[in-house]
Amino acid sequence: MVSSMRFWSTACQVIKDDDDGYVATDLGECLFNAENGLDPYCERPATTWLMHWILASTPERTSTWYYIFNHVVQQVFDRDGVTVALTAMALEQGQRVSSATLKRDVDCCLRSYVPRAGGTSPEEMSEPLLGELGLIQQNAKGAFEFRRGAKRSLPDGIFAYALLDYWQRLEHSGSVMAFDRVAHDYGSPGRVFKLDENAVADRLMALEGLSKNQIQWTEQAGIRQVTRSGMALKDIEKAKLNLLRAAYGKA
Numbered sequence: 001m002v003s004s005m006r007f008w009s010t011a012c013q014v015i016k017d018d019d020d021g022y023v024a025t026d027l028g029e030c031l032f033n034a035e036n037g038l039d040p041y042c043e044r045p046a047t048t049w050l051m052h053w054i055l056a057s058t059p060e061r062t063s064t065w066y067y068i069f070n071h072v073v074q075q076v077f078d079r080d081g082v083t084v085a086l087t088a089m090a091l092e093q094g095q096r097v098s099s100a101t102l103k104r105d106v107d108c109c110l111r112s113y114v115p116r117a118g119g120t121s122p123e124e125m126s127e128p129l130l131g132e133l134g135l136i137q138q139n140a141k142g143a144f145e146f147r148r149g150a151k152r153s154l155p156d157g158i159f160a161y162a163l164l165d166y167w168q169r170l171e172h173s174g175s176v177m178a179f180d181r182v183a184h185d186y187g188s189p190g191r192v193f194k195l196d197e198n199a200v201a202d203r204l205m206a207l208e209g210l211s212k213n214q215i216q217w218t219e220q221a222g223i224r225q226v227t228r229s230g231m232a233l234k235d236i237e238k239a240k241l242n243l244l245r246a247a248y249g250k251a
Contacts, residue, residue: 007076009022009028012051013028013054014027014031015028031050036083036191038244042165045133046157047194048133049154049158050154051129051130052130053158053162053189053191055109056069056192057165058187059073062085062109063087064102064106065109067085067086068082068110069192070191070192071174071186072209073083075145076139076144077113077143077145079107083103085227086102087102087232110136112128112130113130113135113136114144115127115129115139122251133153134153135193135228148200149194150199151194156206156207156210156246156247157210157245157246158243158247159189159245160215160243161244162189162192162247163229164215165240166182166185166187166188168236168237175227176226177227178224179201179247181197182200182204201217211243213229214228214229215227215229
């Protein structure tokens with residue numbers, strides 16, 4: 001249990017390995033500090049959306065999450081198909097992974113969003129942490145479906161945090177980004193949050209006021225893009241935390 005808590009806390013960037021053991025990250029302190037944290041008891045939807053973003057937007061620690069939300073393009077999919085695809089991808093990269101291990105990992109990911117149908121134990125019947133996001137549902141045939149479109153419970157501040165986090169990872173990205181990248185690129189907010197193009201555009205248009213004009217949306221002659229104004233790469237981390245606070249109603 002301790003090993004599991006340590007792994008998921010690290011994967012969610014709440015703690016990090018230090019010379020003297022594990023310590024809270026700036027994000028962990030900002031969210032869960034008992035005295036002045038934004039959500040010390042992990043009760044707010046904003047926290048759940050943020051944890052989903054961290055798990056699904058990068059493949060380093062949670063490659064199954066990343067694969068399902070970025071590389072599975074079908075609306076309807078099944079667990080075995082994802083397991084086979086992940087196995088093939090691992091072999092292409094020269095990695096030897098047990099298919100049974102991958103199957104358990106895929107099941108763990110899916111059950112984080114969808115409770116097990118017909119479960120008898122309290123653990124199986126309870127609503128999983130990420131289930132409230134409504135990103136995946138299980139149909140009557142036992143297959144899984146993505147639920148795309150606008151996400152009402154997703155705060156603009158979390159979307160803005162994700163946008164800058166994605167922008168920060170891109171090499172030679174500059175201060176202007178095309179709309180298509182935000183909506184469709186691997187690891188982008190549009191793909192990870194399963195937003196359609198209209199929902200992404202609506203979110204981007206709302207960010208100008210939220211970011212105090214640091215993030216601006218333009219659409220001219222059919223060219224849609226977002227601009228990062230007055231914010232160098234070294235300033236992004238501070239801007240991300242400010243936007244995170246805005247998602248919780250903190251100035």
